[in-house]
Amino acid sequence: MQDDRVDPAKEEYVERVLSCVEQIPPGRVTTYGAIAAVVGGGPRQVGSVMAHHGGPVPWWRVVRADGSLPPSHDGEARERYAAEGTPCSSTGRVQMREAFWDPARPEDEVERIS
DNA sequence: TGGCTGACAAACT
DNA sequence: AAGTTTGCCAGCC
Numbered sequence: 041m042q043d044d045r046v047d048p049a050k051e052e053y054v055e056r057v058l059s060c061v062e063q064i065p066p067g068r069v070t071t072y073g074a075i076a077a078v079v080g081g082g083p084r085q086v087g088s089v090m091a092h093h094g095g096p097v098p099w100w101r102v103v104r105a106d107g108s109l110p111p112s113h114d115g116e117a118r119e120r121y122a123a124e125g126t127p128c129s130s131t132g133r134v135q136m137r138e139a140f141w142d143p144a145r146p147e148d149e150v151e152r153i154s
Numbered sequence: 155t156g157g158c159t160g161a162c163a164a165a166c167t
Numbered sequence: 168a169a170g171t172t173t174g175c176c177a178g179c180c
Contacts (some may be wrong), residue, residue, distance in 0.1 A: 072162055080158040082176035091161050104162065111161035131168065 053079060057089045060143040064101040066124045068141035069134055069150045078144045087111075106135045 056079040068109050072083040079086070083105075090099055100117035102114055103110050109132055121128050127138035 076162085076176090084160060084175075085162090085177050087161040088177070089161090094161075099161075102161080105164075113161095133168080142177095 044065050053081065054089050054093050057072055057086055058097045060095060061090075061094075061097040061099065062101055063143065063146055064098060064141055067139070069101050069136075069139045071103060071104050071120075075102070075143055078096060094131075103134050103136075107136045108132075109134065110127050153154045 056126075059076055060070070060075045060078060072086045076083040076086045090097075090102065094102075098120075098122045100110055110136070114132070116126070118132060120126070121134065127135040129135060
C-alpha cells in the first residue's frame, strides 16, 4: 500500500480553512469567498471542506456572500446569531455591513460602516 | 478521458 | 427579497 494515502497539501488546506473559521469572533460572520481568497482555491472548495471537516468548527459563522444563512441547519444558526447578538434582518438574512469579518484582517477591530 | 456534482459568487430580472 | 443563469475550482464516477 502506498505510503501517502492522503495528500499533505490537501490536509494543510483543510486546516487553514478551519483555522480561519475558528478565528471568527462571536457576533461576526464571514463568507466562503473571503476564506477562499485567503486560503486559496475557490469558494466552492471551502464549502466542500466544511461539509467534510466542518464538524468541530463554528460553521454557523460562515455565511454566503449575499448574507443568506448557512446551508443546512439555518434555523439553528439563526439561534446562534440571536445568542451571539449577530446583526441580522427579520427576514433571516445576516447584515453583512455590520457582521462581516475579514479572515485576512483579524487585526481589524469593529470596522466602521463608512 | 469525459461528465456530473457541490455547505459558492456575481449579475440580472 | 427571491429566483434564474453563468462562471470558477476541486473531487468523484
